[in-house]
Amino acid sequence: MARLSRTRSDASAANSVNSLPPTSGLPDVGKEQGGGLGWGSILALALLIGLCSSPCAQADDAELGRQVYDDVCVTCHGRDMINPGGVTFDLRKFPKDDFERFRNAVLNGKPPAMPPWRDKVSDDDVKLLWAYVRSGG
Numbered sequence: 001m002a003r004l005s006r007t008r009s010d011a012s013a014a015n016s017v018n019s020l021p022p023t024s025g026l027p028d029v030g031k032e033q034g035g036g037l038g039w040g041s042i043l044a045l046a047l048l049i050g051l052c053s054s055p056c057a058q059a060d061d062a063e064l065g066r067q068v069y070d071d072v073c074v075t076c077h078g079r080d081m082i083n084p085g086g087v088t089f090d091l092r093k094f095p096k097d098d099f100e101r102f103r104n105a106v107l108n109g110k111p112p113a114m115p116p117w118r119d120k121v122s123d124d125d126v127k128l129l130w131a132y133v134r135s136g137g
């Protein structure tokens with residue numbers, strides 16, 4: 001049974017690992033999906049992470065901005081900037097060419113409901129947040 005439903009990508013992954021015969025105890029990942037999500041996608045993911053880790057970590061300001069956002073802004077402005085509704089500004093619609101307005105709103109707040117973040121976020125954080133907002137989430 002386990003053998004019949006073994007996917008093609010399972011089999012080829014097993015074959016490419018010389019020390020393991022095709023039927024040795026590889027976990028039945030992807031067994032229920034019937035292909036597609038087996039070893040192939042796991043390998044692809046591992047490859048992506050491997051390729052990306054060092055250059056991407058430095059280059060991706062938007063990703064760093066997301067971390068700041070998740071720390072201090074997400075409660076009001078919503079996960080992935082998807083506005084939970086109500087009174088908060090929908091940041092996906094913020095004009096992407098108006099850094100000054102953004103900076104000013106973040107550092108000084110916007111009464112009554114948007115608090116000032118001057119003491120909590122640095123100038124650098126504002127730039128990262130801006131990269132994140134411009135990325136559109």
Ligand code: HEC
Nearest residue numbers: 072073076087088089102105106110111113114115117129
């Ligand atoms: C306590 C809830 C709250 C938190 C936390 C919060 N905001 Fe806001 N924010 C608001 C509300 C409410 C508004 C709408 C204010 C208005 O237009 O009257 C707003 C508006 C804004 C605006 C639009 C200002 C404008 O020029 O119209 C920006 C930009 C913004 N927030 C960015 C941020 C960022 C970045 C963070 C995290 C550092 C953050 N906010 C955290 C509640 C919050």
